[in-house]
Amino acid sequence: MEALAVRLSGLDPYVDGAMRIVAFYDTLMRRRVDLPALARASAGLAECVAGIRLHGSGRSTRVSPHGTAAATPAVPASTEVAVTLDEEEIGTVWLERPGPPHPLDEVLLDRFALAAAGAAERYGPARTTMADPALVELVISRGTDDAARARALRLLGFAPGLPVHVVAVRTRLPLDRVGALVCPSRPVKAAPLADVGVLLAAAVDRTGFPEGVRAGIGAAEGPDRSWRRARTALRFTSPREPVVHHADLGALALLADIPEEAVRDNPDVTALGRLTPEDLETLDTYCATDSVRRAAELLHLHHSSIARRLDHIGRALALDLSTPTGRTRARLALLTGRLLDEEASGGARDDGPFRG
Structure with missing residues (x-):
């Protein structure tokens, strides 16, 4: 295999350069360099500013070809590649090369990104969002x-x-x-x-x-x-x-701490079970806004239609929804009924009888 690689590199200068880049980063990874050292080495190899940004920290590292922090403001990246770890994008590496990209920049950035993922995992908690x-x-x-x-x-x-x-x-x-x-x-x-x-x-x-x-x-x-x-x-x-x-x-x-049995036995909660989904939505919107006109706007209906519905709902619940006490009882019944439905379904569905 090594003999074949030597023959290929002799035939194609691009292959020779690519192989040297691969070997360069393989050496860095064997030496277990950290992210700042990796950025310095990449900038020196590319002979232009190189940068690393990890999403987890939100910080960027930009290094000049001389190994020092690059002057700001940053120049738009000429080429960039995502850094991935465990199939999740955790950051980006890039080059800020004046003029057009070098033919070998793509190879360099691919290896730069691979080495950055290894360094991020090695020198700190994995920057992936998903956890054990x-x-x-x-x-x-x-x-x-x-x-x-x-x-x-x-x-x-x-x-x-x-x-x-x-x-x-x-x-x-x-x-x-x-x-x-x-x-x-x-x-x-x-x-x-x-x-x-x-x-x-x-x-x-x-x-x-x-x-x-x-x-x-x-x-x-x-x-x-x-x-x-x-x-x-x-x-x-x-x-x-x-x-x-x-x-x-x-x-x-x-x-949320009221026993389930007490909720089921409450007449206000029980009465809600006799309302249609349309009536429940109207009641919930009215209780949330405390206004017939605002509820009508949210439900895209005329306020007189909402008033008629509320009159019908009030009779079904035996509540006077025009009073603060009636509205408070209705809202508490909606909330406790929703909690009961949530507990019974494990939150797996959105269409329970008490969903607002």
């Missing part, structure tokens, strides 16, 4: 002692003392994609656990959740407690409010 479910479960379990929890967090890439929010997610989208959207520049790990997805994140942008995702967010007050509260918040989600932070629930969170 067993480690994640260890972090959020109530029975884990402090030392084991701290060790699991370190293995997952969370520095000691770093706040950790736990998010309970139900989605058909890949969990790593959801994690990257809601925590783009801070540590975030994801894992499926039983019937729900789990995100561990240093910060959560609740506006970043894609459409169709249901998410309950726990505060950064200890991962085990945050997990329990995230699960509770997830039970309060609905198509109208798909993302709920436990801290925003306040006293409403107490509804």
